[in-house]
Amino acid sequence: MDLTMMVEAAVVLSSGLKLTLTLTALALAAGFILSVPLAFVRAFARPALSLSVLAYTYVFRGTPMLVQLFLVYYGLGQIEAVRTSIFWVVLRDPFWCALLTFSLNSAAHTTEILCRGLQSVPKGMTEAAAALGLKRFQTARLVTFPIAFRISLPAYGNEVVGMIKGSSLASTVTLLEVTGMARQMVSTTFAPYEIFIVAGAIYLLLTSIAVKITQVLELHLATDGKSSLRRRTRLKTALPGATTP
Amino acid sequence: MRIVLAGTVFVASMISALPTRAEDARVITIATEGASPPWDGTDEKGELYGYDIDVGLDLCRRINLRCKFVAQDWDGIIPALLVGKYDVIMSGMAITEKRKKSIAFSKPYAAGYNQLVVRKDLELDSGDIKQRLNLSAIDASGKAVIERLRSTLGGRTMGVLRSSNSEAVLKELFGDVVTLRSYDSLDNLKLDLAAGRVDGGLADFFTWRDFLETPEGSGAAFFGPQLNGGLWGPGVGAGLRKDDAELLARFNKAIDAAIKDGTIKALSLKWFKTDIAPGAPR
């Protein structure tokens, strides 16, 4: 084990960190925005609509992201009509191809996660909202979605971690994010262990931070956990018998 | 603790059940990329073919060894040799000082050369594509040629094979004026060249020549002089581990014999339609 090589690798690989983070953050953001309406359709719309969303999520969750990436990058590039269309401006660039694939993939996973969350929101909640005179969109925005999101948070945390790790696939379409830098460096230094161990450590750091943030957020949003209990007791005395931690 | 122990025993027994080093059975495993025809390619049955394979099998016959070819992606081809995944690399690999630090090379079994390719629709002035430029001996006119290439290629996106000499040369000569893109395989670089994702690339002349003759390659053309020397070194050789001196000596003897009796020349004509045997007149 060559320590100087590992230090050198840490410096070199850090230069790919920006691209890894950009790809992950943008893919998660785009995936989330896309998945919210899809999740509502999937959970509550007519069977025909719901099933067409299911078809999309099923295909994207049932095939490896590596295949999807190569299909978008090399496959679409082969079609003459795509190359002459305006989409080529975007699809020509490996960064946008990777981002498009990752976003569609993340949207598929997030749609199913949110859909399960939406379906487990108790009926009484939406009925109560209706009784209070809230319109359907207001109910969705103010009641159903926040509750569903809270329920989905642990599963969504896993999706965030999965996306950080999945972004390493961008290295297969010439992008130099952390894994790309690592493979580039291995091929010139011929020192695979040191470099891949450092790469692994960088990802572990990133995923650990993501896990921590999810946990903090879960605690923050919890309605039946300790934090809210504290808040409640400060405002008024707890109901007798209702406080079992 | 017991569980960890059981796990270790299980893994250990699984590993020891595997075949041991190829040499024990006197079978030599040779690695090739299998994606750079006519040097080495993969046919639709998944079998490897090409100059490297034919020469390798001929050398093995001469030294009475049974040989087996395996495919390995280029960017891992040296690390995997070093950890013992196979015994020899024969993959159009140029003998270079940098690689010599890690592995041993046989005598050259081919003297290849390299060339730039660019897309035709860019309508760049390609200059004299028959001219030969030895990067080890650049004179004033050579400098002028490179300067002209630099100004023509400025701002373009050029593709190369990851961890190839072409990558190093492109970085050295044009690194500050072009955007470099490194590919896992030359086949993928060709796909992107056909799709117009890259403006051109630098690689082995013969690999390009075969590609430019296909319909997908018809949109690109050679550009600038044929390049050799410099980082590419004296030619293409077989790569071995440094501690494998005995096998290296046998390979060298076999290469000498194959050059002498014209086998190398014949195979070179078969695959490249040109004599690129080491020492052949240009």
Place this chain on the structure above:
Amino acid sequence: MNGFVSQFAGALLITAGLALVSGFVGTSVGLLLAIAKHTHTSRMVGLITAYTTVVRGVPELVIILLIYFGGTALASAIAGRYVEVNAFTAGVIALSVVFSGYATEVFRGAIAAIPAGQAEAAKSLGLSAWQRWLLVVAPQMWRLALPAYGNLWISLFKDTALVSIIGLTDVMRVAFVGAGSMRAPLSFYLAASALYLSLTTVTLLSIRLAERRYPALGR
């Protein structure tokens, strides 16, 4: 094109074999670690947690590359002589490690969900440790773990595609080579997608069947 059809057929067997062997090994290791985590000292628990955290926090691709290149050196050092770790074995080890990391947490969660009173009741009835695990804990844990455990299998089938990067001739590799040499990436990657989708569909159907056959008790 005919040559590629038979290549894809062979590759499908390799992909399925890789997943089945890795899933089996990963399940066994995960089960052992989950039980160990439940019964052993805090130091042991700390070690296992560290293992599952690292395995689940590092990209599968990096684990595969590390084991492929590093595995030979490590195995040779353990065995005291040269040992070859080929792409299939490296793939099996890497995917087993990944699977076991997740499976440990799934099984641990399922074990924790079984009321502690049950084990105590079994103990008071005079059941030995083995009998308690086998007759009381295992049947309930298995049912509780099933949905999450099934998802692990689907991820596993998809993760096998990454092993193509170290040269194993699986479905993805055949598509990669074919796409390049035939210059027809669209048809080759579409074919690969269809094959993976059918593999994950079969897996999903098996899980649904198992879930129907073994619903969680008392629900």
